Amino acid sequence: MKTYLRDQVDWKQPFPAEEYAVRRAKVRKALTDSSLDAIFVTTPANITWLTGYDMIWYHLQNLTGVLVRADSDDTVFFDSSAHTTIISTTPEISQVVYVDAAAVSGTVDESISAIVGGIADKGLSGGRIGLELWGYAPHASVMEALAGALRKGGATVEDHWTLVEKQRFVKSDLEVQHVRKAAEIADLAMATARDAIRPGIMETEIEGVLMGTMMKAGGGYPGIRSMIGSGPRSGTHHSSPTRRQIKQGDLVFVDFCGCYDRYHVNVNRTFSVGEPDPRWTNLMTTAAGCIDAIVSELKLGDSLSKVDAVAQRYTDESGIREYVWWVGGYAQEIALPPDWCGNHWLNPRFDIGDPPIQPGMVFNLENQFDVWEDWPGGSGCAYIESLLVTENGLEVLSKLPRTLVTV
Structure with missing residues (x-):
């Protein structure tokens, strides 16, 4: 040394x-x-x-x-x-x-x-x-x-x-400050990317906007590459951006993490370039209520798996199960490439347990959909929210609407 x-x-x-x-x-x-x-x-x-x-x-x-x-x-x-x-x-x-x-x-x-x-x-x-x-x-x-x-x-x-x-799972007050900063950076980057989406722009250019915005805000590279897909690629979910150019009428999904001192906050939003087919709007509006159900029902001390149970019940009761690619979530943690997924999943795995939720925990909740009915504009849509457990219950970290947004 x-x-x-x-x-x-x-x-x-x-x-x-x-x-x-x-x-x-x-x-x-x-x-x-x-x-x-x-x-x-x-x-x-x-x-x-x-x-x-x-x-x-x-x-x-x-x-x-x-x-x-x-x-x-x-x-x-x-x-x-x-x-x-x-x-x-x-x-x-x-x-x-x-x-x-x-x-x-x-x-x-x-x-x-x-x-x-x-x-x-x-x-x-x-x-x-x-x-x-x-x-x-x-x-x-x-x-x-x-x-x-x-x-x-x-x-x-x-x-x-x-x-x-x-x-690591229950974060200190200082760590929560870092989580909030990562969320702030994520929202700033997503809003900047949203404003950049237009016919003719490449998916890779949107990625450039995301990364440039986050770095200027003091953020860092997330543990997973950004996932961006447009038009026929809007249901690819785990795909990196390509040189495909956005077209009028496309759906565009943007999925990434804000990262600050390696603390990650995941956000995913779907945008429509021009007015979408109303079926996309209805699907995303219905799905958005899943988060409301979780926030209203979950209480401190409930098991982590109850978050998933509420999400699955809402999905079934709202009649959108047939389109589900995945509804679920996992811990948001300090992370390095090649991953940002914590091993505490909402549907427990890896024998890591099913702890009671308590202040300082952070996890995401994904609503991701595939549509195989040839709806105009794309092949799928999605949103992801990250939630922080506080003394008052669950707090949604992003301030951006999770419904389908027209650009």
Whole structure:
């Protein structure tokens, strides 16, 4: 670490040191509750949440990680020396063990050896160590090799890939401020994109408007590329923008996240270039009531899955089930590419549980539709809202109408 660089940090950090200390304490308590001595954190979003470290290249052999111990607030950061400058300008990193990343200068075996040695130096070679075996980086074979090396050294290794994420789900007051800023940026970008939509503009140009607006507002790149589709592509949902030019009469869906210090808020809106077929208007107007039903019915302490149950019941009772591509949602979290979806889904999966909703939780609710009846203008439509749980119940973060908007 180059301490002279740390002395030159002259830009505002995402959070003060006290915030990171609280996060470490939450993880340490979870370790104790799970009878673990430590966890080696490798999930990129978890690393950022614990340290503020924001690095872009989590390749398949990358073993960047943070060792968090149950018995001490003494964390150790492991990374390639190729990232010395990033590490040196991340104030929350205090101890570093440099490993040689395979794609830079060394081998995976060398990285694993350095990590096992660093863990042993903390007296944990025979301890119970948690690993995050389910994640985007590194590759499963690399994690299996690390687990094997730790076991060979005498450690008991267990998969605890959800341990840190469970601590992230309920956000602090400072995190909620970041969420609100991300929502503000998202609305600004969506409104600017809406105003740019016209016949002749390419979908990729709309993406340029989104990204330019967010960056000028102090935002960042979202964890997933923006999804934009027009005309026959308006029902593609998970598609990136193309060079297709917008035409009069098209439906255009725009789906992205506002991002601020890696905190994400998802918003999706559908626009009509000129007056739409009234069936599109009716579908979107009916679907918009799903959010109203959720906000009015959900109360603090209700299970997360009740949000989904209310959404599904509304969809059935309103008579639009036949057009559903997906109605559902998931946690909105701190996130890094290639994803922004938290693992707490409204219809629980991954054995992560079905917690009661409480202030500080953030999740989205999607209403996405395919229409195979050749309605003029497109092949589908959608909206997505993100909701913040407050002391007063659920708050819709976007201020923009979720009905079909004519441009």
